[in-house]
Amino acid sequence: MYPETEMTDQTDQYEPKEIEQRWQRVWEDARAFHTPNPEPGQVEEAKTYVVEMLPYPSGELHMGHVLNYTIGDVVVHLRRRRGYRVLRPMGYDAFGLPAENAAIRDGVHPRISTERNIAAIRDQMRRMGWAMDWDRELSTHDPEYYRWTQWLFLRFYERGLAYRKVGLVNGCPVDQTVLANEQVIDGHCERCGAEVEAKNLTQWYFKITDYADVLLDEMDLLEHWPERVLTMQRNWIGRSEGARVTFRVAGSGEELPVFTTRPDTLFGATFFVLAPEHPLVSQLTDSEEVREYVRHAGSRSAVEREKKEKDGVFTGRYAINPVNGEEIPIWVADYVLMGYGTGAIMAVPAHDERDHAFAERYGVEIRPVVRPAEGDLEAGAAFAAHTDDEVLINSGRFTSLPSPQAKKAIVEWLAERGEAEATIGYRLRDWLLSRQRYWGAPIPIIHCERCGLVPVPDDQLPVVLPDVEEFLPKGRSPLAAAEDWVNVDCPNCGGPASRETDTMDTFVDSSWYFIRYTDPKNDQEPFSREIADYWLPVNQYIGGVEHAILHLLYARFFTKVMQEMGLVGFREPFARLFNQGMIHKDGAKMSKSKGNTVDPLAFADRYGADAVRTFTLFLGPADQDMEWHDSGIEGVWRFLNKLWRVVLAQVEKPRVEQASGLLAQKAHQTIAKVTDDIDRRFAFNTPIAAVMELVNEIARTPDDPAARFAAETAVSLIQPYAPHVAEELWSRLGHERLWESPWPEADPAMLERDTVEVVLQVNGKLRDRLQVPASIGEEELVALARASERVQAHLNGSEPKQTIVVPGRLVNFVV
RNA sequence: GCCGAAGUGGCGGAACUGGCAGACGCGCCGGACUCAAAAUCCGGUUCCUUUCGGGGAGUGUGGGUUCGAUUCCCACCUUCGGCACCA
Numbered sequence: 001m002y003p004e005t006e007m008t009d010q011t012d013q014y015e016p017k018e019i020e021q022r023w024q025r026v027w028e029d030a031r032a033f034h035t036p037n038p039e040p041g042q043v044e045e046a047k048t049y050v051v052e053m054l055p056y057p058s059g060e061l062h063m064g065h066v067l068n069y070t071i072g073d074v075v076v077h078l079r080r081r082r083g084y085r086v087l088r089p090m091g092y093d094a095f096g097l098p099a100e101n102a103a104i105r106d107g108v109h110p111r112i113s114t115e116r117n118i119a120a121i122r123d124q125m126r127r128m129g130w131a132m133d134w135d136r137e138l139s140t141h142d143p144e145y146y147r148w149t150q151w152l153f154l155r156f157y158e159r160g161l162a163y164r165k166v167g168l169v170n171g172c173p174v175d176q177t178v179l180a181n182e183q184v185i186d187g188h189c190e191r192c193g194a195e196v197e198a199k200n201l202t203q204w205y206f207k208i209t210d211y212a213d214v215l216l217d218e219m220d221l222l223e224h225w226p227e228r229v230l231t232m233q234r235n236w237i238g239r240s241e242g243a244r245v246t247f248r249v250a251g252s253g254e255e256l257p258v259f260t261t262r263p264d265t266l267f268g269a270t271f272f273v274l275a276p277e278h279p280l281v282s283q284l285t286d287s288e289e290v291r292e293y294v295r296h297a298g299s300r301s302a303v304e305r306e307k308k309e310k311d312g313v314f315t316g317r318y319a320i321n322p323v324n325g326e327e328i329p330i331w332v333a334d335y336v337l338m339g340y341g342t343g344a345i346m347a348v349p350a351h352d353e354r355d356h357a358f359a360e361r362y363g364v365e366i367r368p369v370v371r372p373a374e375g376d377l378e379a380g381a382a383f384a385a386h387t388d389d390e391v392l393i394n395s396g397r398f399t400s401l402p403s404p405q406a407k408k409a410i411v412e413w414l415a416e417r418g419e420a421e422a423t424i425g426y427r428l429r430d431w432l433l434s435r436q437r438y439w440g441a442p443i444p445i446i447h448c449e450r451c452g453l454v455p456v457p458d459d460q461l462p463v464v465l466p467d468v469e470e471f472l473p474k475g476r477s478p479l480a481a482a483e484d485w486v487n488v489d490c491p492n493c494g495g496p497a498s499r500e501t502d503t504m505d506t507f508v509d510s511s512w513y514f515i516r517y518t519d520p521k522n523d524q525e526p527f528s529r530e531i532a533d534y535w536l537p538v539n540q541y542i543g544g545v546e547h548a549i550l551h552l553l554y555a556r557f558f559t560k561v562m563q564e565m566g567l568v569g570f571r572e573p574f575a576r577l578f579n580q581g582m583i584h585k586d587g588a589k590m591s592k593s594k595g596n597t598v599d600p601l602a603f604a605d606r607y608g609a610d611a612v613r614t615f616t617l618f619l620g621p622a623d624q625d626m627e628w629h630d631s632g633i634e635g636v637w638r639f640l641n642k643l644w645r646v647v648l649a650q651v652e653k654p655r656v657e658q659a660s661g662l663l664a665q666k667a668h669q670t671i672a673k674v675t676d677d678i679d680r681r682f683a684f685n686t687p688i689a690a691v692m693e694l695v696n697e698i699a700r701t702p703d704d705p706a707a708r709f710a711a712e713t714a715v716s717l718i719q720p721y722a723p724h725v726a727e728e729l730w731s732r733l734g735h736e737r738l739w740e741s742p743w744p745e746a747d748p749a750m751l752e753r754d755t756v757e758v759v760l761q762v763n764g765k766l767r768d769r770l771q772v773p774a775s776i777g778e779e780e781l782v783a784l785a786r787a788s789e790r791v792q793a794h795l796n797g798s799e800p801k802q803t804i805v806v807p808g809r810l811v812n813f814v815v
Numbered sequence: 816g817c818c819g820a821a822g823u824g825g826c827g828g829a830a831c832u833g834g835c836a837g838a839c840g841c842g843c844c845g846g847a848c849u850c851a852a853a854a855u856c857c858g859g860u861u862c863c864u865u866u867c868g869g870g871g872a873g874u875g876u877g878g879g880u881u882c883g884a885u886u887c888c889c890a891c892c893u894u895c896g897g898c899a900c901c902a
Contacts, residue, residue: 226820227819228819228896228897231818231820231896231897231898232818232898234818234819234897235817235899236897238898238899240901240902242902259901261901306900310900335902336902339901340901340902341901341902344902345902346902347902348902352902353816353900354900354902355902425901426901427899427901545896548896548897615840618828618839618840620828621828624820624821625895626827627827629826629827629841629842632827632841635839635840635841636840638840639840641855681831683831685827685828685829685839686828686831688840689828689829689838689839690838690839691839692839693838757835759834761834761835761883763882763883764834764882765883766835769835801882802882803882804834804882804883806834809834809835810835810883812883814882
């Protein structure tokens with residue numbers, strides 16, 4: 001079982017490289033971290049499912065990975081040793097643009113480069129010593145995986161949750177593909193930074209907007225998600241309550257619905273605005289001026305539109321305001337967006353900053369209809385902040401009603417006549433999932449001239465991605481050129497048909513992988529529901545905050561749909577989420593272009609994987625951004641060397657079964673702190689400091705009868721961080737298999753101290769300290785405290801007005 | 816503008832429930848070892864002041880609650896993140 005070198009070739013030097021290789025082999029041979037699924041019907045036992053966001057296989061492990069997977073490793077080791085059945089798999093998010101762009105650049109097929117990168121990154125992960133169940137490894141580019149991604153797509157399609165529509169989409173001119181809204185940052189492609197272009201195209205969408213409310217409401221099912229992530233998702237969904245109010249075109253009576261969050265300001269609407277793309281514009285007028293404006297607006301990008309001053313053009317037509325029958329001019333202006341609400345607004349210049357700017361420019365009436373309940377009515381401050389204590393003015397029968405009531409009353413009044421209804425607006429749009437690129441899972445749909453859209457029958461899945469030679473996208477998928485693959489018989493009528501050539505967004509692949517892990521080799525279904533329901537929801541999900549919106553929102557959406565299909569029995573995929581911070585260097589994010597990256601494997605070569613792992617977590621709280629200093633790892637290196645020396649000095653000492661005394665007590669306190677910090681507080685830096693303290697203490701008193709016990713405790717507690725050196729020292733201490741040895745338990749009796757140090761204060765200022773028996777009575781303690789010379793000096797002979805006693809902590813005299 | 820997070824020594828950070836501010840580490844200073852240096856080990860290290868006993872100040876700023884505030888409350892400043900011509 002154990003390598004022969006271990007007992008015979010005992011050098012005094014800590015040689016991480018040799019130790020780490022040796023123990024990695026031992027774990028592999030012992031299949032130490034393989035976790036089988038429970039047998040069917042097996043009694044429920046304590047289980048934990050830990051998932052870290054799977055890496056994109058770039059071929060090189062970076063510090064972000066090291067932090068992510070070391071956090072997971074610490075949690076996993078602790079829970080395994082506390083007797084849980086722990087599932088901890090790993091996989092690769094292998095489809096996507098980087099591999100494809102590399103193929104275009106270097107002429108290597110993406111599958112070849114991806115698989116080469118996977119082999120490299122797998123090897124690097126092993127060198128870091130992470131306790132993963134490699135039997136469950138999966139990759140999203142594997143046909144055995146994407147077969148089920150396609151299968152799930154078809155189930156969504158059957159339910160009307162995957163659909164095709166013509167619409168304005170964001171296209172990236174560099175990556176030559178359309179993007180989901182979530183992949184557009186400030187009007188630019190999130191990948192390459194190019195400014196996106198609006199295009200009218202037919203694309204595939206997932207109907208995530210149907211789940212907008214559920215995605216908000218069911219945040220309550222999440223036990224422990226960082227507030228910032230919930231906030232980001234709330235912002236992204238962008239729910240706002242308001243009303244849909246129907247205006248009509250004067251003359252024709254054509255309906256012009258608008259969405260507003262301020263129905264209380266309806267009496268202040270002095271004009272009406274349509275987005276340039278609004279379909280009614282061309283019906284309302286054939287004015288050349290309007291057509292010219294619409295054409296011009298269409299050529300401006302969203303970024304340009306926002307930067308310029310508001311402008312617009314009058315259509316010559318009027319809209320009738322349903323609250324008072326007033327006719328107000330209809331304008332076309334590109335500050336109104338077609339994509340939100342109805343693409344038309346009622347403009348209330350007195351209470352909306354944008355409408356105000358527009359009205360000022362074109363001389364439209366500005367009519368105030370609400371004023372603050374009390375306080376100043378400064379000009380210009382009217383729309384500064386809308387609050388609930390405002391009251392209506394100039395609003396007919398609603399005048400002097402408080403704003404919140406007025407909102408309701410006006411909508412109800414209009415609703416009686418069918419001219420309004422309370423409704424909710426969302427910022428969230430449907431998820432655009434088709435991509436005009438090669439390296440992704442093909443969308444399993446066939447276009448038949450006679451039958452239209454025909455889903456690929458389940459028994460013909462997977463639709464395997466064909467090998468092509470030319471990856472360069474030309475605005476259509478490179479797959480379109482693979483004619484043998486494209487041209488097929490219609491599964492329905494047998495007539496000539498062609499395959500869909502777009503591939504799926506890689507976020508589809510990663511929206512369900514955490515369930516596939518539970519049953520990764522299933523070739524009958526994506527996973528067994530029984531097994532999935534045993535492991536999920538994931539007890540602990542760990543990953544970077546960059547996925548706060550995209551991946552986490554999509555995965556939540558997928559899970560809800562799968563639950564409604566009866567595929568799983570849970571509504572939320574990740575019960576707890578931990579977002580690690582980013583590791584910076586020289587005050588900035590690490591990036592290749594800045595040249596401030598740190599190669600973890602290079603440091604592992606020099607100091608050992610144990611030191612890299614430990615230092616990464618010692619940097620600071622793992623959920624905050626951290627600053628990497630090369631000199632810092634020296635400190636951890638010194639610590640591990642000190643541990644090595646201090647522990648080896650105890651090997652020959654007798655083991656005292658019931659160790660007592662201060663050092664034993666310190667050891668028990670350290671057990672309690674490390675356990676609580678990791679398991680309850682998710683604090684990973686402070687346990688290292690606690691073990692350092694313990695080791696420093698042993699080094700000071702190596703001949704203490706409890707020194708050996710304390711040393712064994714230190715080794716046991718550092719194991720989740722530095723598993724190799726811990727295992728080596730454990731075996732030299734004469735034990736076996738630390739990785740499955742029970743986690744130490746703090747003896748409550750040992751945590752209680754016989755004597756305690758009490759702080760003596762006068763007027764809240766520290767004046768003296770006192771060692772007293774823990775069991776001392778209050779009166780006796782006060783008497784002792786008063787007797788202190790230093791206290792006496794500050795009391796100046798006067799009698800304390802008040803004496804505060806906190807048992808076991810302090811006595812405070814107030815004079 | 817709206818929403819969220821955070822401000823503590825020279826630096827990273829600790830202080831978990833209102834009770835010893837600065838654990839642990841880096842850096843720096845001193846010492847041991849060395850012909851010497853590096854490495855290693857040991858000790859010191861918030862600031863001001865001191866007759867070397869001590870005294871005073873101190874957790875972004877200003878106020879408040881409290882015997883007592885890094886911690887709670889109010890106002891403000893700064894930094895970071897999200898959303899934003901979203902009606």
